[in-house]
Amino acid sequence: MSDKLCLTRDEIKAMARSPLKERQLRFLRQNGIRHYIDGKGWPVVLRAAVGADPEPPPQPKVPKWQPNKA
Template identity: 50%
Template sequence: MSICLSRDELAELCRTSRKAGQIAFLRLNGIRHYLDAYGWPVVTRAAIGIPQESDAAPAPRWRPNKCASVR
């Protein structure tokens, strides 16, 4: 899974395959994006709330090490 939406996913989100229409949709809805070298909008998955694979795994729970106490 890529960190950014593919062009197909972006077209599905914006309901248009035209880059001008996609840019207008993203601006109108306040979705953070940037333009690549060819003028196409690029949207990260985090900008629209799709969790990354690394975000899905819970952090390990902290447990005290009782036998390493200093006297």
């Protein structure tokens, strides 16, 4: 699974302020944060569910326009 699509376990741990999966799940349910549980019982949160966008794509540098008759 891509790290850019989902929050990492460390990010979820920091958000829920708990390393325990039961407390993390309780935190997500109480705050209405959409999530699902993976095969090992850990919560998985999509970045779109919390509004955390990954870094924006770099914008190409466009040279400043100057007239030829300067």
